[in-house]
Amino acid sequence: MARYFTDEHEWIDVEGDSATVGITDYAQEQLGDIVFVELPDTGTMLEKGGDAAVVESVKAASDVYAPISGEVMEANGSLEDDPALVNTSPEEDGWFFKMTIGDKSQLEGLMDDKSYKSFCDSL
Amino acid sequence: MSDTETEDDIVEPGVLPLDAWHRAQGARMVPFAGYEMPIQYAGEHGGIVAEHEWTRTSAGLFDVSHMGQLLLSGPDLDAAVEAVLPIDLSTLKPGRQRYSLLLDENGGVLDDLMVSRWPEHLYLVVNGATKWDDIGHLREHLPDEITLNHLEDRALLALQGPKAADALARHAKGEHELPDLTFMRFGKFTIAGHDVTIARAGYTGEDGFEISLPGEAAEEIATLLCGEPEVQPIGLGARDSLRLEAGLPLYGHDLSPDTSPIEAGLIFGINKRRRTEGGFPGADRITREIVDGTARKWAGLKVEGRMPAREGAEVFSGDEKVGVITSGGFSPSLGYPIAVAYLAAEHAATGAALEIEVRKKRLPATVVPMPFVPHNYYRGS
Numbered sequence: 001m002a003r004y005f006t007d008e009h010e011w012i013d014v015e016g017d018s019a020t021v022g023i024t025d026y027a028q029e030q031l032g033d034i035v036f037v038e039l040p041d042t043g044t045m046l047e048k049g050g051d052a053a054v055v056e057s058v059k060a061a062s063d064v065y066a067p068i069s070g071e072v073m074e075a076n077g078s079l080e081d082d083p084a085l086v087n088t089s090p091e092e093d094g095w096f097f098k099m100t101i102g103d104k105s106q107l108e109g110l111m112d113d114k115s116y117k118s119f120c121d122s123l
Numbered sequence: 124m125s126d127t128e129t130e131d132d133i134v135e136p137g138v139l140p141l142d143a144w145h146r147a148q149g150a151r152m153v154p155f156a157g158y159e160m161p162i163q164y165a166g167e168h169g170g171i172v173a174e175h176e177w178t179r180t181s182a183g184l185f186d187v188s189h190m191g192q193l194l195l196s197g198p199d200l201d202a203a204v205e206a207v208l209p210i211d212l213s214t215l216k217p218g219r220q221r222y223s224l225l226l227d228e229n230g231g232v233l234d235d236l237m238v239s240r241w242p243e244h245l246y247l248v249v250n251g252a253t254k255w256d257d258i259g260h261l262r263e264h265l266p267d268e269i270t271l272n273h274l275e276d277r278a279l280l281a282l283q284g285p286k287a288a289d290a291l292a293r294h295a296k297g298e299h300e301l302p303d304l305t306f307m308r309f310g311k312f313t314i315a316g317h318d319v320t321i322a323r324a325g326y327t328g329e330d331g332f333e334i335s336l337p338g339e340a341a342e343e344i345a346t347l348l349c350g351e352p353e354v355q356p357i358g359l360g361a362r363d364s365l366r367l368e369a370g371l372p373l374y375g376h377d378l379s380p381d382t383s384p385i386e387a388g389l390i391f392g393i394n395k396r397r398r399t400e401g402g403f404p405g406a407d408r409i410t411r412e413i414v415d416g417t418a419r420k421w422a423g424l425k426v427e428g429r430m431p432a433r434e435g436a437e438v439f440s441g442d443e444k445v446g447v448i449t450s451g452g453f454s455p456s457l458g459y460p461i462a463v464a465y466l467a468a469e470h471a472a473t474g475a476a477l478e479i480e481v482r483k484k485r486l487p488a489t490v491v492p493m494p495f496v497p498h499n500y501y502r503g504s
Contacts, residue, residue, distance in 0.1 A: 032171050035453035038430065038482070058175075080429075
């Protein structure tokens with residue numbers, strides 16, 4: 001399994017033909033206490049860079065973008081009851097949705113762990 | 124992912140006396156009202172929800188030094204100020220403070236403020252984002268004999284929460300014992316040898332104090348108060364969620380020149396004698412609205428589910444648009460989203476079932492009484 005990162009602070013785990021998407025620890029730290037996550041319905045067709053989800057902190061609503069194009073296979077139902085999972089376990093239990101990989105070549109422009117870390121350090 | 128807000132056009136933010144102190148406490152600083160201000164702090168007790176809950180259960184220290192502190196003095200001061208504010212100064216005794224409103228000629232709200240009677244002065248606390256406009260407005264409308272002194276060298280700290288009095292009593296010595304300082308009274312005190320004034324008031328709905336102090340003493344006094352086990356520093360984020368739960372309007376969002384105080388339910392800011400006598404800016408409209416009512420009313424909404432409805436969201440009754448949200452967010456104390464809106468009067472009664480449109484979804488919402496969370500003011504034991 002390979003994990004990639006976007007400059008919008010999403011992570012994407014790739015396993016075969018499907019991927020799991022969430023927001024990074026850096027992102028949840030910036031957002032603060034998360035009180036609601038609006039997730040896409042199963043079957044939604046996502047376009048790379050398009051709106052995929054909305055995460056609401058106490059203070060503000062922020063868009064989460066699709067790191068690649070594909071179809072939503074499953075949304076994380078646990079976030080409905082416990083949106084704070086995004087704060088406590090952003091890169092594991094607090095995942096947002098699983099999706100198909102429409103175009104594998106789109107993964108090439110994403111960052112690996114090391115480049116994402118230096119990207120965050122530069123902010 | 125940016126959640127900052129700029130309240131005016133000042134490009135270079137000003138530096139407040141506690142700027143370095145906030146950064147040393149791990150504050151995340153954001154531009155606000157022309158300054159860099161702490162939105163929340165780091166650490167075990169940091170974060171908007173933790174800071175909010177700490178204030179509701181213990182005591183929080185807020186830096187509100189961005190607000191304007193003004194001293195007015197001069198001959199026939201009361202009459203001059205009554206020509207500008209709808210306040211009845213004949214009933215404002217020394218050592219008392221009262222909420223008032225700066226209105227334009229149409230009765231629109233230019234600012235909301237506190238007026239206190241000092242022995243030879245009136246002391247005003249006005250909003251940070253509007254203070255320069257307020258000073259210009261007051262200077263233009265007050266006679267030349269009235270001196271307006273902007274106390275730019277003073278800081279303002281708010282200590283708020285059910286344990287604020289316990290913590291402050293260990294440090295404040297003055298003309299009153301703290302238990303005698305009831306809600307909306309103030310007095311002169313010393314803290315660590317510095318002359319301060321303390322008012323029993325605030326913007327959270329909790330018991331608490333607003334401490335006006337010399338800017339150069341701000342770090343020492345903030346450190347002293349945060350050294351008490353009950354006290355943690357609290358940022359602007361929790362200040363906003365606390366005041367919203369307390370049903371207190373925020374200027375620039377819930378109040379503006381396009382809103383009248385009667386629409387906003389702030390009739391108490393138009394003192395009784397002035398309601399019949401008039402003689403203040405916008406009196407024609409205000410007195411008419413007091414008699415006839417207003418077409419829209421500022422009201423509280425409980426939002427179903429967990430998705431917050433925020434400023435600008437439209438409110439519907441069926442297909443009819445009946446209002447707009449002016450502030451809204453998730454209530455940490457209640458565990459569900461709350462909002463305030465100007466609603467068509469016929470849809471503003473408690474219990475009215477409405478819908479709020481958020482990202483093309485309709486969220487069911489019910490008009491509820493305010494405050495959302497009961498006030499806990501200290502009116503005497």
